Amino acid sequence: MGVGVFGRNHARVYRELEQQGQxxxxxxxxxxxxxxxxxxxxxxxxxAFGSVEQMLTTHTEVRAASVAAPTVxxxxxxxxxMRAGIDVLVEKxxxxxxxxxxxxxxxxxxxxxxxxxxxxxxxxPAVRATIPLLSQPMFFEVHRLSVFTPxxxxxxVVLDLxxxxxxxxxxxxxxxxxxxxxxGLPILSGKVDIANVRLEFDSGCVANFTASRVSTERVRKLRxxxxxxxxxxxxxxxxxxxxxxxxxxxKSGAPTVNPQIQVAKPPVASEEPLHAELKSFLAAVxxxxxxxxxxxxxxxxxAAALDILGAIREHGKKVGxxxxxxxxx
Numbered sequence: 415m416g417v418g419v420f421g422r423n424h425a426r427v428y429r430e431l432e433q434q435g436q437x438x439x440x441x442x443x444x445x446x447x448x449x450x451x452x453x454x455x456x457x458x459x460x461x462a463f464g465s466v467e468q469m470l471t472t473h474t475e476v477r478a479a480s481v482a483a484p485t486v487x488x489x490x491x492x493x494x495x496m497r498a499g500i501d502v503l504v505e506k507x508x509x510x511x512x513x514x515x516x517x518x519x520x521x522x523x524x525x526x527x528x529x530x531x532x533x534x535x536x537x538x539p540a541v542r543a544t545i546p547l548l549s550q551p552m553f554f555e556v557h558r559l560s561v562f563t564p565x566x567x568x569x570x571v572v573l574d575l576x577x578x579x580x581x582x583x584x585x586x587x588x589x590x591x592x593x594x595x596x597x598g599l600p601i602l603s604g605k606v607d608i609a610n611v612r613l614e615f616d617s618g619c620v621a622n623f624t625a626s627r628v629s630t631e632r633v634r635k636l637r638x639x640x641x642x643x644x645x646x647x648x649x650x651x652x653x654x655x656x657x658x659x660x661x662x663x664x665k666s667g668a669p670t671v672n673p674q675i676q677v678a679k680p681p682v683a684s685e686e687p688l689h690a691e692l693k694s695f696l697a698a699v700x701x702x703x704x705x706x707x708x709x710x711x712x713x714x715x716x717a718a719a720l721d722i723l724g725a726i727r728e729h730g731k732k733v734g735x736x737x738x739x740x741x742x743x
Contacts, residue, residue: 418445421445421480424692427686427689428440431693436696441460441473441475442476443455443462444464444465444466444468466491467494470494470498478501479495480532481504483505486510489509489510492518496521496525501698501699503532503695504518507573507577507716508713512713515713528698529709531709531712531715533577533707533711534687534688534691536691536706537706538687539652539682539687539690540653543654548586549643551619552618552619554583554623555621555636555637556622556623556636557636559624560626561630562602562628571605571606571626571627572598572606572625573719575627576611579623580715581707585711587615591613591616591718591721592614592616594612594613594721595729596729597609598726602628607628608624608627609624609625609722610623632650633650635647636649643656643657653682654682655678656677656678657677659674694706
């Protein structure tokens with residue numbers, strides 16, 4: 415539902431999975447811009463519809479759908495699909511508010527629908543290779559920087575970019591957030607385009623995040639420390655580096671300046687994260703199993719993001735940045 419930049423990618427991957435012999439068939443795309451829908455439909459050999467209602471009355475065989483519309487429309491579209499008996503993958507952020515997120519979670523339960531949130535980095539091979547290495551993460555340093563584009567300007571950079579890393583850190587730490595400190599500024603749009611955030615968790619872990627959509631370079635990196643280890647993830651390169659203290663570094667075969675530090679590069683099976691995400695979603699639909707990223711996880715990331723935006727608003731008021739305070743009223 416929605417065939418903008420990312421919605422088109424969903425259509426592309428569904429079509430590729432179909433061509434690869436996966437038990438799935440792309441039957442149609444929906445977009446209120448019928449010209450755009452027609453273009454994408456012709457490209458991927460399916461039908462174009464101008465509304466969810468039109469699609470539902472024409473194609474009663476639809477069993478699952480991706481919702482890649484603007485965030486403000488996520489609740490309405492997802493709810494209509496679930497009430498029609500269709501399982502959904504909803505792009506991030508899950509909804510525009512916690513109230514809507516709670517309603518979707520309740521609806522998925524009453525309608526017995528499989529519902530997944532599109533937190534794509536969960537399916538990044540580097541992230542998946544890191545999960546078995548987790549012990550007790552205590553400090554994170556995360557950077558997600560992008561050059562400016564007019565895409566996704568309906569939400570702040572926290573909900574556009576930082577929410578990817580919020581979801582990863584929240585899943586790694588698995589502890590309630592105790593304190594939020596944040597600063598953010600609008601630079602080229604009417605919403606916050608760059609933000610720096612510090613989260614402290616009940617576990618004692620601390621995470622620093624920087625997200626920008628007005629940078630001169632593209633950076634996607636997450637680094638964290640846990641007892642005797644430092645682990646670095648490069649999302650873009652799909653690479654993981656592990657530095658372990660107290661081991662014989664000469665055994666690793668990797669260069670090191672300290673023989674007591676072992677440097678390892680765990681094997682990572684390269685795969686387009688969107689391919690992995692949609693395959694996982696379809697498997698959950700077929701097996702009627704809990705998705706890798708259920709709606710509750712999307713709600714958790716959304717709640718953290720909204721708390722951060724609230725902290726940015728309060729900081730703006732404190733230092734006299736009235737324009738930022740106005741943005742969030």
